[in-house]
Amino acid sequence: MELAEGKQKFIEAWGRIGSEWGINRTMAQVHALLLISPEALTTEEVMEELNISRGNANMTLRDLINWGLIEKQHKPGERKEYFAADKDIWNVARQVAKERKKRELEPMLKVLKELSTVEGDKNDRAYATFNKSVTDINKLANNADRMIDTMLKAEESWFWSSVLKIFK
Amino acid sequence: MELAEGKQKFIEAWGRIGSEWGINRTMAQVHALLLISPEALTTEEVMEELNISRGNANMTLRDLINWGLIEKQHKPGERKEYFAADKDIWNVARQVAKERKKRELEPMLKVLKELSTVEGDKNDRAYATFNKSVTDINKLANNADRMIDTMLKAEESWFWSSVLKIFK
DNA sequence: TTTTATTTTCAATAATACTTGAAAGTTTAG
DNA sequence: CTAAACTTTCAAGTATTATTGAAAATAAAA
Numbered sequence: 001m002e003l004a005e006g007k008q009k010f011i012e013a014w015g016r017i018g019s020e021w022g023i024n025r026t027m028a029q030v031h032a033l034l035l036i037s038p039e040a041l042t043t044e045e046v047m048e049e050l051n052i053s054r055g056n057a058n059m060t061l062r063d064l065i066n067w068g069l070i071e072k073q074h075k076p077g078e079r080k081e082y083f084a085a086d087k088d089i090w091n092v093a094r095q096v097a098k099e100r101k102k103r104e105l106e107p108m109l110k111v112l113k114e115l116s117t118v119e120g121d122k123n124d125r126a127y128a129t130f131n132k133s134v135t136d137i138n139k140l141a142n143n144a145d146r147m148i149d150t151m152l153k154a155e156e157s158w159f160w161s162s163v164l165k166i167f168k
Numbered sequence: 169m170e171l172a173e174g175k176q177k178f179i180e181a182w183g184r185i186g187s188e189w190g191i192n193r194t195m196a197q198v199h200a201l202l203l204i205s206p207e208a209l210t211t212e213e214v215m216e217e218l219n220i221s222r223g224n225a226n227m228t229l230r231d232l233i234n235w236g237l238i239e240k241q242h243k244p245g246e247r248k249e250y251f252a253a254d255k256d257i258w259n260v261a262r263q264v265a266k267e268r269k270k271r272e273l274e275p276m277l278k279v280l281k282e283l284s285t286v287e288g289d290k291n292d293r294a295y296a297t298f299n300k301s302v303t304d305i306n307k308l309a310n311n312a313d314r315m316i317d318t319m320l321k322a323e324e325s326w327f328w329s330s331v332l333k334i335f336k
Numbered sequence: 337t338t339t340t341a342t343t344t345t346c347a348a349t350a351a352t353a354c355t356t357g358a359a360a361g362t363t364t365a366g
Numbered sequence: 367c368t369a370a371a372c373t374t375t376c377a378a379g380t381a382t383t384a385t386t387g388a389a390a391a392t393a394a395a396a
Contacts, residue, residue, distance in 0.1 A: 002286070010283055010301075087300065087301065089304040089308050103188075104188050115169070115174050115177060130171060130174060133255065134178065140257050163331060168308070
């Protein structure tokens with residue numbers, strides 16, 4: 001396969017995966033484009049490569065910055081802004097985990113905590129079932145939360161760093 | 169908080185979380201409803217509880233069956249079909265992991281394998297960067313794939329079952 | 337200060353994804 | 367076989383989300 005074709009396929013695939021995981025397709029494609037670009041690109045270049053509008057490119061690049069996946073760069077003597085992706089895939093995975101934890105897991109934990117205060121009669125099957133599910137999910141979510149923290153800190157504990165090595 | 173209010177909040181929260189993860193909101197809500205129902209429910213009951221149409225209820229219940237999250241039941245002497253969720257949250261997590269692996273991770277691995285056959289000159293920075301990203305993602309994805317397999321099998325190895333216990 | 341290059345915003349539009357409901361299909365009972 | 371109970375399908379409609387593009391804002395240069 002030719003490089004040009006490979007690039008197209010990579011951008012397309014990354015976009016598809018992103019949208020399957022609730023991430024805007026264009027955002028994933030811009031990220032893909034920057035991941036395979038040896039040089040930082042301008043908004044203009046991103047617009048051209050992916051055939052998207054200026055507004056879309058601008059917003060998408062900002063979102064990627066907020067996700068901590070790319071950064072703005074300035075070239076001396078130039079006025080334009082350049083954008084470059086963090087090429088370390090492990091950092092990308094960590095960053096995504098961190099953000100989703102913050103944006104989704106943590107709000108969910110808050111709701112679950114609230115829901116576990118619902119009182120009721122243990123002999124009421126409706127209450128018992130509700131309570132069991134909420135409690136179990138709460139437990140699992142808390143463990144997931146702690147586990148993500150541990151893996152984000154990583155290298156500290158011998159045990160977890162050995163797990164990480166296998167994964168990474 | 170009253171049980172009735174708790175139920176509403178739980179269904180709403182589960183729906184929101186689902187949609188953040190690329191799962192249809194209604195599907196997540198039906199799942200939530202069945203998770204907290206002590207008895208199996210009919211299509212009719214699901215329609216009423218969530219104010220959704222017959223067509224929607226039917227399709228959503230089928231999807232949940234395909235995800236392996238709920239099952240059809242029949243009561244003796246009755247013609248209607250009843251639906252009940254697997255209440256073991258750990259099973260739910262496993263099932264979701266298994267399905268997403270099959271639906272998303274595996275197709276991605278196929279594309280990455282193809283993309284790693286792209287040939288080029290190592291001195292060409294465009295090629296080198298493309299190749300590094302693809303190779304790194306490929307490696308990470310393969311490890312994730314293997315790790316999921318291991319965790320799904322679980323109990324077999326002493327090491328992993330100890331990891332699971334912490335998580336579970 | 338004025339001009340020019342560049343970035344940002346956001347109302348309007350387009351694309352996508354979800355839902356409805358009625359008709360067609362199936363299955364069981366009489 | 368026929369009717370009744372129930373399930374499935376899918377074209378049309380609705381809601382949600384993403385994208386455009388031109389105008390406004392900002393910032394550097396003249």
